[in-house]
Amino acid sequence: MLRLGSKYGHLVHSSGCGCLNPDLQRVSRRLEAFSRRSFLSGFGAAAIAGVLTKPSFAQTAAPPSKILFREVRLFDGKSGTVKDGAQILVEGGRISGIDMTNAPPPEDATVIKCRNGVLMPGLIDAHWHAIFAAVPVNILLSGDPGIIFAASTAEADRTLSRGFTTIRDLGGPSFSFKQAIDTGLIPGPRIYPSGAMITTSGGHADLRLPSEIPRDGGKLSKGELLGGAAIVDDIGDLKMRIREQLLQGASQIKLVGGGGVSSPRSPLDIVTFSEEELRAGVEVAQDWSTYVTVHAYTSRAIRRALAAGVQSIEHAHLMDEDTAAMIAEKGTWLSTQPFLTAEDTGPLTGPSADRAQELFSGTPRIYAFARKHGIKTAWGSDVLFSPALGPRQSMMLTHLANWYKNAEVLQMATSGNAELLALSNLRNPYPGKLGVIEEGAFADLLIVDGNPLDDIRLIEDPNKNFVVIMKDGRLHKSTL
Secondary structure, three states: OOOHHHHHOOOOOOOOOHHHOHHHHHHHHHHOOOOHHHHHHOHHHHHHHHHHOOOOOHHHOOOOOEEEEEEEEEOOOOOOOOEEEEEEEEEOOEEEEEEOOOOOOOOOOEEEEEEEEEEEEOEEEEEEOOOOOOOOHHHHHHOOHHHHHHHHHHHHHHHHHOOEEEEEEOOOOOHHHHHHHHOOOOOOOEEEEOOOEEEOOOOOOOOOOHHHOOOOOOOOOHHHHOOOEEEOOOHHHHHHHHHHHHHHOOOOEEEEOEOOOOOOOOOOOOEOOOHHHHHHHHHHHHHOOOOEEEEEEEHHHHHHHHHOOOOEEEEEEEOOHHHHHHHHHHOOEEEEOOOOOHHHOOOOOHHHHHHHHHHHHHHHHHHHHHHHHOOEEEEOOOOOOOHHHOOHHHHHHHHHHHOOOHHHHHHHHHHHHHHHHHHHHHHOOOOOOOOOOOOOOEOOEEEEOOOOOOOHHHHHOHHHHEEEEEEOOEEEEEOO
């Protein structure tokens, strides 16, 4: 969302533009010694440290061959009701059986009695930043990639412990991190990575320091070396940078179509890529059998993206109703966040604080448009830059109850978001059913002590109310 620039330290300011902050100048000098390769290589030590401090981590152990959840009330991610008297069989990382007849359990199954808890799909966050969600300023200022990845490792564990079994990463060097999670080296959610955010000079993801302007030939900026952004100003470079992300394993591509909140020199009203450039990006993504999502707040930026064939829009808090109707007519996805107050963003100053107020005002309007016009709407939290803000991920989800029924909120964060992720087509890193409790679907599931369809706020206290968290058929948590 608003704070994508925080990945490069540009939120560290007392007033006005953070680029003049002496601490930022210091971190820039320290980070200059790191190439993107050396930054990512620091992950190994951090990941090993994470495992060594938690030797009993369940994901590294082989799961039982069969697990049967009995005495379950079932929310399948699609229906608007809970079904009583269910039992769910998990085998080999998949849901292999759903029984409503109270049949006896298989002899070789481990039985977990759920005491009429509600079993539901794991939650999906469609707008998250796995590497930078919880990296505080002092850790960033240390310039130590091992510490940065250690903080990200801890947050990945917390994210999964909040019940988010899948996230779509919309900016950051998360490719190696994803691999570490997928191989069981560290705990965390499934990651649909975008890699670097791709922008033009002056766009929201262009957070160069004054000392980096003008660009010195082909020399990359600090943010580009970290793998958080790619700055391009012609179609050839645009195509190359997109292909580089796809080469590394991107499941979708994120282009920055305008200005942002946390980038003080990129006003919200600007539009970056031309329609021709956006269309070229869409064509490259299509050649790789996936899609483009575009960061865009204003109607002008959104309309240009729609004309270019973009399949998903991020944010859109400042759009007008005619533009909302156009999104619906084209069947484009709207992936947005219910930002209501500064509690959802953390403290912002200067131009960023003023722009955030515009978004807070726009939030009720975009959800009203989405409901009125039947826009395909995804939910994401876009929480960044602070371990203290991490729990807001759950609260950002429950904010949706201002406009949706509880069942609709949960449908959006499970089967609905899974539909958006499926746009990655042949670049889908987890081909299979997510966000639903169905035979053959991935065994990513939660058991809630209580009924979140009656009380959505149960989601806000996962430590207390999520008695089981399972990802890929492995128990991350069980207090039953």
